[in-house]
């Protein structure tokens with residue numbers, strides 16, 4: 001279990017942060033295969049986190065995209081670390097890695113929200129496409145190993161989004177596995193469309209020949 005202490009030189013040492021101060025913790029993790037098969041994971045996490053985080057003065061964001069979670073938690077040191085231990089022990093994700101941990105004087109986020117970064121460009125509205133320009137330096141979404149600087153830049157961008165590019169905006173829901181399939185389909189759309197068209201022509205030809 002990776003603990004904040006001694007994690008990386010660039011991560012501020014936990015012990016050097018005063019007990020009564022506020023901290024911001026950003027970590028990444030990968031959703032487990034079994035969780036990807038269940039669409040309800042997002043709802044479960046969101047329902048729990050919304051109540052708990054509000055009661056414990058924790059703000060921030062939970063981003064999901066490309067099978068990866070990136071979560072930013074801000075609040076009193078003790079509160080954040082208590083929650084961090086529970087989250088890190090959660091079996092619904094793995095490969096947990098802390099990207100940044102620092103003492104903060106003011107929060108970046110006013111509340112806690114989940115932001116699902118579904119990356120199917122063809123589903124995005126014009127407004128979403130505008131937002132996506134800011135996001136594009138961080139895509140494809142693979143946050144493991146990001147430096148604290150890059151992490152900070154991402155947090156700044158995501159903080160400006162009320163509604164980041166996400167599937168709910170398009171009124172469509174499907175599970176994370178379906179999302180994975182679409183991750184393959186999206187970048188190869190033109191190829192798949194042409195191939196599909198040719199396959200239809202071929203089938204039509206065979207059908208006509210058989211008469």
Ligand SMILES: Cc1cc2nc3c(=O)[nH]c(=O)nc-3n(C[C@H](O)[C@H](O)[C@H](O)COP(=O)(O)O)c2cc1C
Pocket residue numbers: 029045048049050052053062069071083086087088090092093
């Ligand atoms: C990626 C991820 C992020 C989570 N974020 C939060 C959160 O911000 N707040 C929260 O209360 N639970 C969050 N959870 C759920 C906790 O891991 C845990 O299930 C919950 O706190 C219940 O803890 P318990 O099983 O020890 O009772 C998250 C889970 C995952 C997988």
